[in-house]
Amino acid sequence: MSRQQPGQPKPLPSALTEFAALHTICGRDVIQGIVVGASALVAALALVWLLLPVIHPTPASLTRPSATLQVFSGKDFVAERPAESRMAADTPGVSHMLDEEAVFSIKASVPLDHYRYVRLDLAGGQAGLRYFLFWRTVETPDKQYFVQLEGAGNGPSWHRFPDPDLWQGTTTDVAVGAFGTSDEPITLHSVRFEHGSRASLVKSAWTAWHAINSWSGSSINRHFGAPKSEAQFPAALLGLWAAIAFSLVALWALKHRGRPRALISAGLLALFIPWWLLDRLWQAQLDRQLLVTRDVFAHRAQAEKHEADADAALYDYARHIKIRLAAQDSRVFLLHNSEGHNFNRLKLQFHLLPANVYNYGDQLMSHGELRRGDYVLTLGAVPDIQYSRQTQVLSDGHHSYRGQLVDIHALGNLYLISGYAGPGGTP
Amino acid sequence: MTIAAEITPIALAIALILPWLSGAIAVRALVGPAPISLLLGHGFMLGQLLIVLLLLAWDFAGLHLAFTPIALTLAALSGGVLLLYKPQVIWQKPHCSGRWSDILWLLPLIVFLGERGFTLTEELVLRPLFAWDAWMNWAPRSVVWFHHEALTPFVLPEQWLAAPSESVAYTLGNPRANLYPPGVPLLLLWPMLAAGTHDHTLLYLPWLLLPFAASAALWGHLRQQHLPAPICALAVFAFLSQPLVNTHTALPGYADLWLAVAFGLGGMALAQWQASGNGRWGLLAGALALCCALFKVPGIGFALLLVAAGGLLVLRPPARWLIYAGGAAFTLLIGGLLLGLHPHSAQFAANHLVLNLPGPLPTLRLAPAPLLPLLWDSLFVFANWHLFWLLLAACLSTGLVLRGVESLQHVALPVFITGFCLLLALFGLTHYFAQAVNGVTFDRTLLYVVPLGVYVAFAQLALLWQSEPPAETP
Numbered sequence: 053m054s055r056q057q058p059g060q061p062k063p064l065p066s067a068l069t070e071f072a073a074l075h076t077i078c079g080r081d082v083i084q085g086i087v088v089g090a091s092a093l094v095a096a097l098a099l100v101w102l103l104l105p106v107i108h109p110t111p112a113s114l115t116r117p118s119a120t121l122q123v124f125s126g127k128d129f130v131a132e133r134p135a136e137s138r139m140a141a142d143t144p145g146v147s148h149m150l151d152e153e154a155v156f157s158i159k160a161s162v163p164l165d166h167y168r169y170v171r172l173d174l175a176g177g178q179a180g181l182r183y184f185l186f187w188r189t190v191e192t193p194d195k196q197y198f199v200q201l202e203g204a205g206n207g208p209s210w211h212r213f214p215d216p217d218l219w220q221g222t223t224t225d226v227a228v229g230a231f232g233t234s235d236e237p238i239t240l241h242s243v244r245f246e247h248g249s250r251a252s253l254v255k256s257a258w259t260a261w262h263a264i265n266s267w268s269g270s271s272i273n274r275h276f277g278a279p280k281s282e283a284q285f286p287a288a289l290l291g292l293w294a295a296i297a298f299s300l301v302a303l304w305a306l307k308h309r310g311r312p313r314a315l316i317s318a319g320l321l322a323l324f325i326p327w328w329l330l331d332r333l334w335q336a337q338l339d340r341q342l343l344v345t346r347d348v349f350a351h352r353a354q355a356e357k358h359e360a361d362a363d364a365a366l367y368d369y370a371r372h373i374k375i376r377l378a379a380q381d382s383r384v385f386l387l388h389n390s391e392g393h394n395f396n397r398l399k400l401q402f403h404l405l406p407a408n409v410y411n412y413g414d415q416l417m418s419h420g421e422l423r424r425g426d427y428v429l430t431l432g433a434v435p436d437i438q439y440s441r442q443t444q445v446l447s448d449g450h451h452s453y454r455g456q457l458v459d460i461h462a463l464g465n466l467y468l469i470s471g472y473a474g475p476g477g478t479p
Numbered sequence: 480m481t482i483a484a485e486i487t488p489i490a491l492a493i494a495l496i497l498p499w500l501s502g503a504i505a506v507r508a509l510v511g512p513a514p515i516s517l518l519l520g521h522g523f524m525l526g527q528l529l530i531v532l533l534l535l536a537w538d539f540a541g542l543h544l545a546f547t548p549i550a551l552t553l554a555a556l557s558g559g560v561l562l563l564y565k566p567q568v569i570w571q572k573p574h575c576s577g578r579w580s581d582i583l584w585l586l587p588l589i590v591f592l593g594e595r596g597f598t599l600t601e602e603l604v605l606r607p608l609f610a611w612d613a614w615m616n617w618a619p620r621s622v623v624w625f626h627h628e629a630l631t632p633f634v635l636p637e638q639w640l641a642a643p644s645e646s647v648a649y650t651l652g653n654p655r656a657n658l659y660p661p662g663v664p665l666l667l668l669w670p671m672l673a674a675g676t677h678d679h680t681l682l683y684l685p686w687l688l689l690p691f692a693a694s695a696a697l698w699g700h701l702r703q704q705h706l707p708a709p710i711c712a713l714a715v716f717a718f719l720s721q722p723l724v725n726t727h728t729a730l731p732g733y734a735d736l737w738l739a740v741a742f743g744l745g746g747m748a749l750a751q752w753q754a755s756g757n758g759r760w761g762l763l764a765g766a767l768a769l770c771c772a773l774f775k776v777p778g779i780g781f782a783l784l785l786v787a788a789g790g791l792l793v794l795r796p797p798a799r800w801l802i803y804a805g806g807a808a809f810t811l812l813i814g815g816l817l818l819g820l821h822p823h824s825a826q827f828a829a830n831h832l833v834l835n836l837p838g839p840l841p842t843l844r845l846a847p848a849p850l851l852p853l854l855w856d857s858l859f860v861f862a863n864w865h866l867f868w869l870l871l872a873a874c875l876s877t878g879l880v881l882r883g884v885e886s887l888q889h890v891a892l893p894v895f896i897t898g899f900c901l902l903l904a905l906f907g908l909t910h911y912f913a914q915a916v917n918g919v920t921f922d923r924t925l926l927y928v929v930p931l932g933v934y935v936a937f938a939q940l941a942l943l944w945q946s947e948p949p950a951e952t953p
Contacts, residue, residue, distance in 0.1 A: 274922035277862025406626040411652035
C-alpha cells in the first residue's frame with residue numbers, strides 16, 4: 053500500500069476538465085456492453101427457466117402424473133359460521149365474520165399426492181387477516197391438517213406444499229379459513245389443485261414474495277424477502293440469474309480483452325436489472341406496510357398514536373402510574389414473573405421514563421437496597437409477592453417491608469415503601 | 480397531525496440544519512476546497528460529532544443542557560471558523576459534461592430517490608418508536624437526560640442498588656446497555672432539547688437524513704475518481720436500495736447505521752488521502768474514527784482499523800510485511816471457520832479459551848463455530864442486501880483479473896476486508912455465534928461494512944474505467 057502521488061498536498065483534482073470526455077457514459081464500448089449485458093440476461097433467464105426443476109426438485113412422492121386438474125368453484129363451498137353471509141355472482145361471501153373467523157368448506161375427494169400446488173381465487177384483503185387451508189383425509193379421518201396460505205386474499209394466488217409427509221392421502225373435506233379482522237367482505241371464487249410445473253413454481257414464488265409481512269420485532273435484524281417457510285427466496289433466485297448472466301459476460305470479456313468499459317457496462321447491466329426487480333419487490337413490500345401504518349397512525353397526534361399502537365395498554369398504564377408517583381423521577385422497582393428480555397416489562401419501563409426504574413427479577417431487594425420512598429410495581433401476577441392490607445406489609449418470603457398499596461390496576465399493583473419490616477415471614 | 484401543538488418545529492429545523500452546516504464548514508476547514516457533495520456528505524456526520532462533543536463539554540462544565548445557548552455556541556464557533564479561514568472558494572464546482580444524455584441517465588436515480596425517500600419519510604413520521612433496542616437501550620438515556628437537563632449517569636444494576644441515597648443514577652433493563660457509549664443518545668437528545676419534548680416521531684429525522692448524506696459523500700468520492708455520473712448513480716442506488724439500510728431508517732433508533740456510515744466515510748476519507756496526498760483527509764478520517772467509538776462498543780474496533788490504516792499511509796511499511804501479516808491472519812480465520820464446520824472442534828475449544836478484552840469490551844469465549852452456512856444465507860439467500868455481495872465479488876474479481884495487484888492497493892479495500900473479517904472472527908470463532916444462530920444481531924452487524932463495501936466495489940470499477948482511453952462517440 054503506498055501513496056500514488058506522494059509529496060506536497062495538492063487540492064482535490066481540479067484539472068478534471070481535461071478528463072471531461074471520461075465522464076460521458078455514451079460511447080461505442082458502452083453501447084456494445086449494454087447489448088452484451090442484455091443478451092447475457094436473456095440467455096441466463098432461459099437457463100434458469102430450464103434449471104428450475106433442478107433448483108427446486110419435486111419430492112418423489114409428489115411426481116405422480118394425474119389426468120385432470122381438480123377445480124372447485126366457489127359456489128360449491130358452504131360459508132360456515134358467518135355473522136352475515138351473502139351470495140354474489142354465484143360466489144359465497146362473508147360480509148361480517150363471527151369471532152374474527154370465516155370458513156368455507158366442501159366435501160371433496162382429492163388425491164393430494166397427485167398435486168403440488170393449490171391455486172386460490174379469494175378476495176378479502178391481506179391486512180389484518182391470515183388464511184389457512186384445512187383438510188381431512190380418508191386415511192386419518194380424525195385428524196385435521198392445515199397450512200397457512202401466505203399471500204392469499206388479493207385475487208388469484210398460488211401455494212406450494214413441499215412437505216410430502218403432510219401432503220398425502222385422499223381428502224374427504226377441504227376448507228379455506230380466514231382469521232383476523234377485515235373491513236372488506238371475504239369472497240371465495242375458486243380453489244384449484246394443480247400439478248407441479250415451472251409456471252406453477254414461479255407463480256407460487258410470486259405469491260409468496262408479495263405476501264404482506266408487517267413490521268415485526270425482527271424486521272430491524274434481517275429481511276428474508278419471503279415468508280421464512282418458503283424455499284424460493286427472491287434474492288437467491290434473482291441472484292442466480294444475475295450470477296449466470298455475469299458469468300456469460302465474463303466469458304465474452306475473455307474473448308475481448310482490453311475493453312474494460314464494455315465489460316463494466318455489460319456486467320453492471322447483468323447485475324442491476326435483477327437488482328432493480330428485487331428492489332421493486334421491496335418497494336411493493338414497503339408500500340403495503342405503509343398502507344398498514346397509515347391505517348393505524350395517520351392524522352393522529354403523538355399521544356393518539358400511542359393510543360392506537362399495539363402497546364397502548366402499557367402506555368396507558370404508564371401514564372396512570374406516573375401521576376401517582378411522588379416525583380417524576382421516583383425510584384420504582386418493577387417486578388415481573390419473567391426471565392430475560394420481556395417485552396411488557398421493558399416497554400413499561402420506557403413509558404414510565406423519567407421514572408428511575410430498576411427492572412429486574414420478581415422479588416424484593418435486601419434491606420438498604422429498597423428504601424423509604426421507593427415504589428414497588430408488580431406487573432401482572434407475581435406469585436412470590438404478598439401484601440397484607442391490615443398490617444400494610446409487603447413480603448416475598450425473604451424480606452418484608454412496610455408499605456402502602458397506592459394503586460390497584462388490571463395490569464399490576466403499585467406500593468409505596470415506608471420502611472423495612474424485617475427478613476422473611478409472611479405479611 | 481398537529482405538529483405545532485406538540486413540538487417547536489422551527490427549533491427542530493434549526494437543530495437539524497445547524498449541525499449539518501457547521502459540519503460542512505468544519506470539513507471545508509479541515510480538507511480545503513471540495514465538491515459540495517463531499518462537504519454535505521461528510522458535514523452531516525461531522526456536525527453530529529460536534530453536537531455530541533459540545534453536549535459532553537457542556538455537561539462537563541456543569542452547565543444545564545439547553546438548546547438555545549448550545550445552538551448559539553455552535554453557530555458562533557462555525558462563524559469563527561469561517562472568519563478565520565476566509566475561504567475564497569467554499570466548494571468546487573461539480574464537473575459535469577453537461578450532455579443531455581448524462582442528465583437523462585440520472586433521471587431513474589431521481590425517481591428512485593423520490594419514491595424511496597417519500598416512503599421512508601412517511602413511515603418514520605407516522606409510526607411511534609418501534610424498534611426494540613431503540614426503546615430498550617438507546618432512547619431511554621436521551622429521555623432521562625432531557626428531563627434532567629444533565630447527563631445523569633447510567634450504571635450497572637448492582638451499582639444502582641449499592642448507590643448512596645443522595646446520588647442519582649439510572650439503570651437500564653438490559654445490563655450491558657448501561658455501558659454503551661453516549662454518542663447515539665446524545666445525538667437524539669439534541670432534537671429533543673430543540674423540540675421541547677422527548678416523545679415525537681420527528682425527533683428521529685436524523686435517521687432519515689443519515690443514509691442520504693452518506694450517499695452524497697459516496698457520490699462525491701466516486702466522482703473524484705472520474706467515474707461517470709450514471710455509474711455513480713448506480714452506486715447510490717446500490718446503497719440506498721438495500722432493505723436493511725432502509726429498515727434502519729424506517730424504524731429508527733438503532734446505532735448500527737450510524738456506525739456503518741461513520742466507518743464507511745472514514746474509509747472513503749482515507750482513500751481520498753491516499754489518492755490526493757492531502758494528509759488533512761487523514762484528520763477527517765480520525766474524526767470519523769472517533770464517531771465510530773462514540774456510537775457503539777464494537778465501534779472501538781472499527782475506529783482502531785481506521786487509525787491503523789491511517790498509520791499505514793503515514794509509515795508506508797514494506798508491502799511484503801502487510802502481505803505476510805494479513806495473509807497469516809486471513810489463513811487463521813479461514814482455518815478457524817472451516818474447523819467450525821466440524822461440531823467436535825467447537826466443543827473442544829468452548830469454555831477453554833477465554834479472551835478478556837479491556838474496558839467496556841466484552842469477554843470473548845473462543846470457539847470455532849459453523850458460521851459459513853449462516854453467512855451464505857445472509858449474503859446470498861436472504862434479501863437483506865439485494866445483490867450487493869454478488870456485485871462486490873464481481874467487481875473485486877474483475878479488478879483482480881484485469882489489473883492484478885494494482886487493484887489491491889486501494890487503502891479502502893484492506894480497511895473493508897479487515898472490518899469484514901473482524902465480524903467473521905467475532906461471530907465465527909467466539910460465543911457470539913449464538914447471536915448469528917438466533918438471527919438477532921449477525922445480519923445487521925454486517926451492515927457496518929456495507930457503505931464502505933459499496934464504495935470499494937465502485938472504486939474498483941473506477942480503476943478499470945480509467946484504464947481505457949475514451950472511445951469515439953458514434
